[in-house]
Amino acid sequence: MAERDWLEIERYTVAIGEPLKRLMDVLYEAGQVPFLWGAPGIGKTSIVREWASERGLNLIPVHLPTMEPFDLRGVPVPDHQRRVTVWLPPETFAPQGKPTVHFLDELNMAELPTLRAIFPLILEGRLGDVSVDGWRVAAGNPPSASTLANELPAPLVNRFCHLLCRADISHWLRWARRSGIHDSVVTYLERNPDHLYAEPQRLDPTQHQVLTTPRSWHMVSDILYAAERRQIPLNAVAPLIVGWLGRFIGVHFLAALQVGTPMIDPWRALYEPDAPLPADPHLLYGLVKAVAQLVDPMNAEEMQRLEAFAKRLTDEFRIFLAQECSARGVHLPMLDESLDKWRRRRRP
Template sequence: MTVNTMDVSAGHAMRVLRAGWAAQRAGALTASWMLHGRPGVGKTEIVRQLAAEQDARLYDLRLTTIESQDLRGLPYYDHETKKTLWYRPEDLPDDPAHPSLLFLDELTAAPPHLHPAVYGLLLERRVGPHHLPDTVFLVAAGNMIEDGAVAYEMGSALSDRLIHLHVRATASDWLENYAIPAGIHPAVLAFIRMRPDLLETTSEALDRGLMIATTPRSWERVSRIMRAVPDRALRRVMVAGTVGEAISAEFMLVADDIETSVSVERLLTAAPHERINLYPDSMHGLHALIYGLVGALGPQTAVPVIDVMAGIRTLDRHRTDCAYEKMPLAELCTHGFEMAIRRGLEQGLAQDFISHPAYAAYARERKAMGLE
């Protein structure tokens, strides 16, 4: 069954859920939300980040691991009333004084006999005698059959209880809204910047009968491998087992070149006259440098980061031994500064940019070209 709703990026889905949470808090809208999307596109991470932002307790309920009676709780007999009562399960939030997020993960993979048990939670915010406090925000997530995942068709009685969002991975959204703040390895960032089509390849892998596909989740695993395993031969095997042999071969060529040509720490600590010879001389090397600089930005590094970033724009004037004149240095510099400014604003570093001569010169040059 097709999910006939709008496709949204992970960052857009996060903004929608934030608005939904604010509306529920104001008493204007109480709803249950459903995140559809291929495995690894970031549905679970969206929920975790949302709970952290709202300072909410996260109740992560995997519906493939429970039975319907687990939601209702444990029965006991009340001898005075001669009635059967129910202990509340610990998986259901019950504190009205503190915000909570109840996450019903793998909803579409749960067997159909479990669906009636969650109908009440999704629409009436109750299961059996147990009611959810008004402070609980409710989100479900799942994959579809066509995603190659274990899944059941969602019946109309269940789908009608939800506001549906179809999450699709996009390279620009993943790079700027997740990968940079999460500290993903610069080689991964540079590679996805150059090959955005390889961020998520589930559909292509299914069409070709391949088991391994790339997803945002698998690239995060590649990042951890790059940081944790120094041996190149072993690293190649691990990366191939994560994103597939063909994509791994392409990625490792870029990663090896970046490893030998990019040193963010050396550039930041070098004397100004020494820096010019430390810049990488390839496009993917410059992309990795930019992401590395943005990741290194902080109160103690703002000045050298701005210096090094601004220097990218004029590399072709100072280095004739490389093919810089064929590279879009101005665009690279602008892209880097846009990301750095956003990250700087989050850290309260706006004044560091405004007062820095190199950034002021860059801004004046862009204004003179009519780009501001």
């Protein structure tokens, strides 16, 4: 795929965090149903739960792959007075007494009869003759990330606004600090932002692939806290950490904890104009990469800070910063201009 094509795709992905919450607010106001697509473990469920909680909405998870059509419709009961049969809805879809959001998780892993049964639920808010109060949000893993995923029928696809979601280090770190994620995890990912999400890796040829995701780091944080409470040394829980992160990133993380490589805080580099930059080009490379991953393009102050930071760099590292920002869909006129000039010089 050409670089320009990839950048166009990146521009229309949505970061798990405040950007996704803002779009969900718009769809909620418009009464439209989103389908959140994204790799396993990047935080789709967590962000929907957080969004609903912040807005005082009652979130009800609905795991469609474990349900049959009659689980959705409910139970027929006789109405003797009218001499008809009426449907008693399941508790999941019964009136809740407060604004409700039904979260249809892993929707594309459900069987076709179940998918057909939810057609009227998505746009019309009903199951058969039963009206269902509230809003709906659907989520699923793309077929490339799940061998159990089913192709959705075209009429069902057309009932959703499809959002391609991605893990984003800046928003995840903000969430991690609010949520009490272990300092060792936060510090490591500030210095190694590419390790928040990594492609599957095998622990050994006989085992399943391990996917390093935001969920994995949350689990590692819980392990570190549990080990501290029980006064268990780090090397004793190393197999658990590698079991969540995979061999490459797991060993790298353990080494960083034991060695503690000194490096300037990327937030300090961004917000303190006088903060010293590392003389070692390897450390400066890591710092520039971390800053590019952390900055929020929707935050005007951070974009101004990014421009000031870029002016402190040599041409070589400024180009590298521009490449990293462009890959995330972060655009600053000064950096875009530098990148365009560099590309023109490279043309034959």
